[in-house]
Every structure is written in C-alpha cells, then in structure tokens.
Amino acid sequence: MGGGRCVDVGDAADGTGTVTAVAGSPDAELEARIGQWRGYMQRHRAISPRDTDELEDHLRDQVAELEGAGLSGDEAFLVAVKPMGGLDEVSREFAREHSERLWKQLVVGRGTPDTSTARSRRELSVVLGLAGASALAIKVPALLGLDLSTDGGFYARNLSLFLLPFLAGYFAWKRQIGLPRSLRLLVPPFLLAAVVANGYPFAGAGSTEVLTAIHLPIMLWFAVGLAYVGEEWRSHHRRMDFVRFTGEWVVYYTLLALGGGVLVGLTTAGFDAIGLDEFWLVQEWVVPCGAMGAVVVAAWLVEAKQSVVENIAPVLTRVFTPLTVTMLLAFLVATLATDSVVEVDRNLLILVDLILVLVLGLLLYAVSARDPQASPDGFDRLQLLLVISALLLDALMLTAMLGRIAEFGVSPNKLAALGLNIVLLVNLAWAAGLSVGFLRHRRPPAISSAGRPPTCPSTPDGPPSSSSPSHPTSSSPDRSRGSIRVAIPPRLVIAPAGTARLRSIDISGWRLPDGRRP
Amino acid sequence: MRIDKDLVAASATPLVLGILADGESYGYAILKRVNELSGGRMSWTDGMLYPLLHRLERLCYVDASWRVAPSGRRRKHYAITPAGVAALAERRRQWAVVSGTLERVWAEAGALTWAMPLTGPAR
Numbered sequence: 325m326g327g328g329r330c331v332d333v334g335d336a337a338d339g340t341g342t343v344t345a346v347a348g349s350p351d352a353e354l355e356a357r358i359g360q361w362r363g364y365m366q367r368h369r370a371i372s373p374r375d376t377d378e379l380e381d382h383l384r385d386q387v388a389e390l391e392g393a394g395l396s397g398d399e400a401f402l403v404a405v406k407p408m409g410g411l412d413e414v415s416r417e418f419a420r421e422h423s424e425r426l427w428k429q430l431v432v433g434r435g436t437p438d439t440s441t442a443r444s445r446r447e448l449s450v451v452l453g454l455a456g457a458s459a460l461a462i463k464v465p466a467l468l469g470l471d472l473s474t475d476g477g478f479y480a481r482n483l484s485l486f487l488l489p490f491l492a493g494y495f496a497w498k499r500q501i502g503l504p505r506s507l508r509l510l511v512p513p514f515l516l517a518a519v520v521a522n523g524y525p526f527a528g529a530g531s532t533e534v535l536t537a538i539h540l541p542i543m544l545w546f547a548v549g550l551a552y553v554g555e556e557w558r559s560h561h562r563r564m565d566f567v568r569f570t571g572e573w574v575v576y577y578t579l580l581a582l583g584g585g586v587l588v589g590l591t592t593a594g595f596d597a598i599g600l601d602e603f604w605l606v607q608e609w610v611v612p613c614g615a616m617g618a619v620v621v622a623a624w625l626v627e628a629k630q631s632v633v634e635n636i637a638p639v640l641t642r643v644f645t646p647l648t649v650t651m652l653l654a655f656l657v658a659t660l661a662t663d664s665v666v667e668v669d670r671n672l673l674i675l676v677d678l679i680l681v682l683v684l685g686l687l688l689y690a691v692s693a694r695d696p697q698a699s700p701d702g703f704d705r706l707q708l709l710l711v712i713s714a715l716l717l718d719a720l721m722l723t724a725m726l727g728r729i730a731e732f733g734v735s736p737n738k739l740a741a742l743g744l745n746i747v748l749l750v751n752l753a754w755a756a757g758l759s760v761g762f763l764r765h766r767r768p769p770a771i772s773s774a775g776r777p778p779t780c781p782s783t784p785d786g787p788p789s790s791s792s793p794s795h796p797t798s799s800s801p802d803r804s805r806g807s808i809r810v811a812i813p814p815r816l817v818i819a820p821a822g823t824a825r826l827r828s829i830d831i832s833g834w835r836l837p838d839g840r841r842p
Numbered sequence: 843m844r845i846d847k848d849l850v851a852a853s854a855t856p857l858v859l860g861i862l863a864d865g866e867s868y869g870y871a872i873l874k875r876v877n878e879l880s881g882g883r884m885s886w887t888d889g890m891l892y893p894l895l896h897r898l899e900r901l902c903y904v905d906a907s908w909r910v911a912p913s914g915r916r917r918k919h920y921a922i923t924p925a926g927v928a929a930l931a932e933r934r935r936q937w938a939v940v941s942g943t944l945e946r947v948w949a950e951a952g953a954l955t956w957a958m959p960l961t962g963p964a965r
Contacts, residue, residue: 378869378892378918381911385870386888388913407888414889421893421900
C-alpha cells in the first residue's frame with residue numbers, strides 16, 4: 325500500500341461517495357487504509373454498505389480531529405480505528421439489531437469452529453447418502469417390473485415421492501428436529517400423497533392424472549418447507565427464508581442440470597466415437613439417477629454456499645424484470661390486437677398461468693433480496709409496472725377462461741387453470757397494493773423481513789399543519805424534502821442546564837421518593 | 843475509572859435520547875458529547891453506538907436522514923421523535939427510582955462517604 329498510486333476508496337467499496345486522493349500525497353496512504361478497513365467491514369454481512377458509510381464518516385471525523393491535534397494521517401488512523409471496536413464484536417451487535425440480514429446465519433455462528441467442521445464433514449456424507457438413496461429409489465419400481473417407458477403414468481404420479489422425502493429428511497437432520505418429531509411432522513403428508521397418487525382410479529393418461537403429476541410435487545414441496553423451517557413455521561422470517569431457498573434451489577438445480585447435460589453429451593459422443601453403444605446405460609441409469617441425486621445436492625449447495633447465489637439471484641432478478649415487463653406488454657398488445665379473445669387456445673391459458681407464476685416468482689425474489697431499509701427507487705417502480713401488466717394480462721385471460729367454461733362446460737383442466745389463475749390474481753393484486761403503498765412511503769417493502777412496525781406513529785405523512793412547530797412538544801415532520809426536523813424547545817425534557825454535566829451517574833438534580841435531595 | 847459495561851449499556855439509551863432531545867445530531871457528535879459530559883470517563887466502543895441508534899430508529903424513538911456534511915461526505919443525522927421524548931421521560935422516571943433507592947441504601951449503610959468519589963469533579 326505505497327503512496328504511489330491513486331486510491332479511490334468510495335468506488336472500490338460500493339460506489340457511493342468517491343474520495344480520490346492525489347497520487348503521492350500523504351492522504352493516499354490514509355485513504356488506502358480506510359479503503360482496507362471498509363473492505364474488512366463489508367465482509368461482515370450484518371453490516372450493510374450504508375452502515376459502513378456511517379461508520380466511515382465517524383472514522384474520518386475522528387481522524388480529522390486527531391490530525392488537527394498534530395498526528396500524521398497514518399497515526400491518526402491507528403488511534404481512531406481502535407475505539408471503533410473489534411469487527412466481530414461490532415458486527416455481532418449489528419446482527420442483533422438487523423437480524424433480517426442474517427438469514428444465512430453466518431455471522432453469529434453456532435458452536436465452536438471445531439464442532440462445526442466436524443458437522444460439516446458429517447453433513448457431506450449425509451448429503452451423499454441421501455442423494456444416493458434418492459437416486460436408487462427411482463430404480464426400485466423397475467425391480468417390481470414397472471418400466472419407465474411403459475408405465476410413464478406411475479412414474480409421473482410418484483416422482484415427487486421418490487425425491488422429496490429425502491430432501492425433507494435432509495432438512496430434518498440439518499435442523500436437528502429429532503427423529504420422533506420429524507416422523508410425526510413428515511410422515512403424514514407423504515403417506516397421504518402416496519395413498520392418493522396410487523389409490524385413486526386414474527383413467528389412463530387422463531387429465532386428472534396429469535393434474536396430479538403436476539400438483540403433487542407442489543403440495544409436497546410444502547412438506548419439505550415444513551422440515552426446512554424446522555419448528556418455527558409460525559415465524560414469517562423462516563417462511564420467507566423458504567421462499568428464498570426455493571428460488572436459489574431452482575438456480576442451483578438448473579446449473580447442475582446444465583453441467584450434467586454437457587457432461588453426458590460429451591461422454592455419449594466419446595463412447596460413440598470408439599464404437600461402444602452405451603446409450604441404454606445413460607438412459608436407464610445415469611440421467612434418471614443423476615437428476616434425482618442432484619435434488620438433494622442442490623439443496624445442500626444452497627445451504628452451504630449461500631453467499632454465491634446471493635450475489636447471482638438479485639442480479640438475475642434485475643436483468644429479467646425489465647425483460648419480463650417488455651414481454652408482458654408485447655404479449656398484452658398482441659392479445660388485444662387479435663380480436664377473438666374468447667377463443668384463445670386452452671394451452672395458451674395454461675401458458676399464461678405459467679408466465680404469471682414466473683412474474684410472482686420474480687417479484688417474490690426481488691422483494692426478498694431487497695434491503696428492507698433502502699428507500700424506493702426506479703426498480704421498485706419497474707416492479708409495480710411488472711405487477712400491473714401481469715394483472716392486466718391475468719384479467720384478460722380470466723375473461724377468456726370464463727368464456728370457455730360457459731361455452732364448453734367444466735373440465736378438471738379448466739378448473740385447475742381457473743383456480744390457479746384466481747390464486748395468482750389475488751396474490752398479484754395484493755402485491756400491487758403493497759407496492760403502491762410502499763412507493764408512497766406508507767408501508768415498508770411488501771414482504772419485508774425487517775419486522776418493522778408499518779409506520780412510526782410519530783412521523784405521519786399527513787398534513788404538516790396538524791402539528792405546528794409552536795406547540796411545545798410537537799414536531800413538524802416534512803418527508804417531502806427527505807428529512808425530518810423535530811422542533812423541541814431546548815431543555816424541555818432534559819435536566820436543567822445546571823445539571824447537564826453528567827458525572828458517571830449524576831443524581832444531584834434528582835429527588836428521593838420522599839422528596840429529599842439525595 | 844472504568845464503568846461496568848452493563849451499566850454503560852443500561853444508560854446508553856436514555857443518554858443518547860437525552861442528547862438528541864437537545865437537538866438533532868449524528869453519531870460522532872453524540873459520542874463526543876457523551877465524552878464531554880462524562881469527563882471522558884464513560885468509554886463507549888464507538889462502533890456500538892450505531893446499532894443502538896438503528897434500534898432507536900426502529901422503535902421510532904428517533905428519525906434518521908442522510909445529509910451532506912460541510913466536508914462533502916454523506917452523514918446520517920438523527921432527531922428525536924415525540925415517541926422518543928416520551929420514552930426518555932419514562933426512562934428518567936425509572937432512573938430516578940433506581941438511583942434514589944441506591945442512594946438511600948448507601949445512606950443507611952453509612953457508606954455515603956465511600957460513594958462520594960463517584961460524583962467528584964470531572965477531569
């Protein structure tokens with residue numbers, strides 16, 4: 325860290341506030357040190373960049389004062405940085421206050437490093453064991469004579485039963501729920517699902533079977549969620565964590581699937597080239613078993629390597645939100661341009677349902693990855709546009725769907741599509757309402773995990789005239805300029821001027837209960 | 843003299859609210875004021891002040907806003923809210939009871955002379 329180069333602390337850290345020191349000046353070294361200190365601070369996830377800004381301002385004030393007293397920049401930094409406190413200590417204190425930043429639970433670690441590494445080593449074997457068990461489970465029906473190509477219906481209906489119990493088992497182990505409790509918690513939903521999936525007299529390849537195959541995994545995913553949140557299913561933080569987990573799991577699983585696909589493709593091509601036909605092996609074993617095992621492995625990766633995806637997923641949301649808005653608007657215009665709205669194809673309706681699920685997912689992810697304390701910005705407005713265009717599209721499709729039902733009567737498919745659509749409509753409408761409220765400063769982010777009260781009772785958005793500055797204890801809040809000034813006459817609520825000098829515990833101005841001076 | 847850290851923690855909220863009741867301020871100035879008021883004898887870990895301020899903000903006792911300081915840096919200012927004023931008044935009542943009780947205990951034990959250095963002149 326010599327003084328020979330230009331150090332740009334603000335940009336290096338988070339892009340706010342650029343402080344550039346001229347190369348070679350004595351300030352350069354100080355700036356470099358502060359930059360380094362910022363770097364250390366930001367490695368602690370309980371401390372947000374804005375908090376670091378605040379702490380840095382403090383540090384710089386202290387340094388400036390010490391420099392004024394005659395210390396060199398370097399010395400001043402050393403003296404000033406010590407009372408800032410140990411990073412771990414300060415970070416823990418921040419973590420206690422901002423627990424929502426800590427859903428990764430990485431700062432306030434549990435247990436000593438020794439036990440945690442032992443546990444993480446054991447975790448790997450548990451994960452591999454469960455992944456292997458899940459991979460083999462899919463081959464068990466084959467032993468009973470059920471073939472993947474001829475009994476597709478059986479496999480489709482039961483797929484989730486070969487996968488999700490292992491995933492739920494992993495979380496039951498990970499959250500240390502305990503065997504009897506996990507059995508009580510998890511066996512009923514999976515047992516019920518197994519009975520329904522195999523007991524119901526499905527017509528061969530009928531729509532009810534297709535609907536079951538689609539919806540059973542979704543139902544059972546919530547059973548996994550039950551294991552994921554452990555015993556805290558009443559806590560909305562934990563439920564939100566599960567939503568995040570779902571998004572990240574999808575990202576990880578897709579990455580694993582892509583990698584696996586490339587690997588399988590290369591291997592097949594390689595074997596082909598040397599004239600060996602191993603296609604049956606790939607088709608019968610490698611692909612199905614790999615796809616099954618990857619489910620648990622992806623979940624483990626999400627749990628273990630959260631920080632990686634945490635950086636990717638918000639970026640993905642940022643990229644795809646504007647693109648989705650464009651797509652939705654284009655789709656909306658195209659639908660309106662073709663006159664026969666009522667005769668839209670059923671597949672189109674189902675497709676629209678899927679688009680709306682995507683929109684809801686984008687929205688949920690964006691909201692859950694958002695800093696609850698940041699004020700609304702352009703991206704929040706874009707999100708509102710996303711929700712509104714989705715709502716318009718949904719309203720259009722709902723009309724079409726009702727038209728179809730009126731014309732051709734009810735079928736399981738239409739009923740399911742309709743039900744899904746109504747669920748999505750309610751969700752999106754609610755999200756739009758919350759989003760509007762947030763943009764107008766009334767409420768915190770729609771599904772914030774901050775646990776803030778909706779609004780501070782003392783800082784209303786109401787007319788400023790409701791509290792005039794002349795009133796002794798009232799305030800004159802004015803959010804429109806982005807700041808609030810509270811006018812309190814000096815010395816109204818604190819001790820008389822003569823006693824303001826606090827000495828350890830100064831009680832000279834106070835009275836004993838019986839009225840005597842102490 | 844070192845003040846016990848539990849005592850520092852317990853007195854931090856009323857102290858910060860009391861300082862803010864005097865007019866809005868920011869972290870560094872608040873700490874300087876504490877230092878000045880206690881004659882340098884109440885030492886806080888500087889970094890600890892900010893989580894406390896954030897907690898007071900969450901409880902709606904203070905309001906925060908980012909401003910640009912004369913130095914050109916962004917600085918977070920805190921101002922007390924009516925709810926904060928009320929909380930401060932409540933804390934004062936509680937402290938009065940605690941310290942009054944302590945004083946009586948010490949007076950009755952005849953140990954007041956021993957406790958005197960506590961209220962001695964500031965450095």
